[in-house]
Amino acid sequence: MLTSMATYPPVTLVVGEEEFLVDRAVRQAVAQARAALAEETGGGDGGGDLHDLEVSALAPGELAALTSPSLFGGGATVILRNAQNATKDIAPELTKYAKSPAPEAAVILTHVGGVKGKAIVTDLAKAGVQQISCPKLTRASERTDFVKQEFRRVGRQADEGAVRALLDSIGGDLRELASAVDQLASDTESGRINAATVARYYRGRAEATGFSVADHAVEGRLNEALEQLRWALAIGTSPVLINSALAQGVRLLGRVGGAPRNMNPNALAAEVGAPPWKIDRVRQQLRGWHPDGVARAVQAVAEADAQVKGGGASPEYALERAIRQIVAYRVSAR
Numbered sequence: 001m002l003t004s005m006a007t008y009p010p011v012t013l014v015v016g017e018e019e020f021l022v023d024r025a026v027r028q029a030v031a032q033a034r035a036a037l038a039e040e041t042g043g044g045d046g047g048g049d050l051h052d053l054e055v056s057a058l059a060p061g062e063l064a065a066l067t068s069p070s071l072f073g074g075g076a077t078v079i080l081r082n083a084q085n086a087t088k089d090i091a092p093e094l095t096k097y098a099k100s101p102a103p104e105a106a107v108i109l110t111h112v113g114g115v116k117g118k119a120i121v122t123d124l125a126k127a128g129v130q131q132i133s134c135p136k137l138t139r140a141s142e143r144t145d146f147v148k149q150e151f152r153r154v155g156r157q158a159d160e161g162a163v164r165a166l167l168d169s170i171g172g173d174l175r176e177l178a179s180a181v182d183q184l185a186s187d188t189e190s191g192r193i194n195a196a197t198v199a200r201y202y203r204g205r206a207e208a209t210g211f212s213v214a215d216h217a218v219e220g221r222l223n224e225a226l227e228q229l230r231w232a233l234a235i236g237t238s239p240v241l242i243n244s245a246l247a248q249g250v251r252l253l254g255r256v257g258g259a260p261r262n263m264n265p266n267a268l269a270a271e272v273g274a275p276p277w278k279i280d281r282v283r284q285q286l287r288g289w290h291p292d293g294v295a296r297a298v299q300a301v302a303e304a305d306a307q308v309k310g311g312g313a314s315p316e317y318a319l320e321r322a323i324r325q326i327v328a329y330r331v332s333a334r
Contacts, residue, residue, distance in 0.1 A: 010101035016134030033106030037075035048074030067105035075104035084117030098127035140281035161195035169202035210245030239315035
């Protein structure tokens with residue numbers, strides 16, 4: 001049995017397809033185990049042996065050897081990846097080990113979830129192992145919650161505008177979003193982080209600034225859309241890029257709005273050429289829109305396109321006029 005000094009679970013199962021969250025959970029579990037093992041065993045080597053291998057490469061009886069104390073002491077930490085690939089000989093061995101784990105050892109398993117190898121997840125749960133769930137984040141709201149949690153993780157406050165601006169600038173990649181939050185937390189002064197703070201750090205993402213303008217416009221937030229437009233133009237974003245983003249925004253309203261409401265986001269995303277998380281956001285943006293209003297907005301953007309490409313004296317005025325029309329069509333068409 002583990003001594004009372006131990007502060008780590010002897011077996012941890014990380015389940016899910018979200019690669020970044022799985023990697024983070026494994027790193028945290030390993031760090032926790034090795035720190036506790038170093039204290040428990042009095043070892044000066046940072047927690048003893050560390051093994052990292054695929055479950056499919058595990059030979060019968062090998063787990064017992066990996067978790068046995070080494071000649072130099074210090075305990076052992078074993079990472080076993082992709083438990084869904086465990087053979088019929090190894091799966092029972094993993095469950096048996098979980099019921100009676102070795103002292104001074106920590107085992108961390110990963111499993112992608114789903115049907116394959118589902119029995120081993122059930123068996124390990126019955127054995128009482130710690131389970132960490134890392135499901136795929138596909139909805140816009142899930143990514144929004146993730147960014148908010150990241151700001152809490154680093155001890156900083158961020159308003160809704162900052163969260164939205166970061167998603168607009170970075171996109172849906174969790175690894176990049178987490179890295180961006182870390183950078184903002186370390187490089188900015190204390191206090192609440194807002195959209196302007198995010199904009200200063202990601203002004204190089206010209207296309208993203210246009211998408212931010214478009215999102216504000218189709219959501220009916222006129223002041224925010226005009227503010228983002230002026231900022232984007234001030235830092236040199238091409239009016240053509242901004243209008244292209246407006247065009248994409250209103251066209252997505254039409255294409256997503258015209259699809260069956262119960263259509264799977266992944267299937268619809270493949271059909272319209274957008275990521276699944278964007279489909280969820282567009283569906284939210286459709287509230288307040290009528291098909292006639294979408295059609296008029298498309299026409300307004302087409303007129304602005306001609307002007308920003310040389311048909312008008314002021315591309316800036318053409319963009320502002322298009323934004324005002326989009327917002328008006330959202331609330332007026334019924």
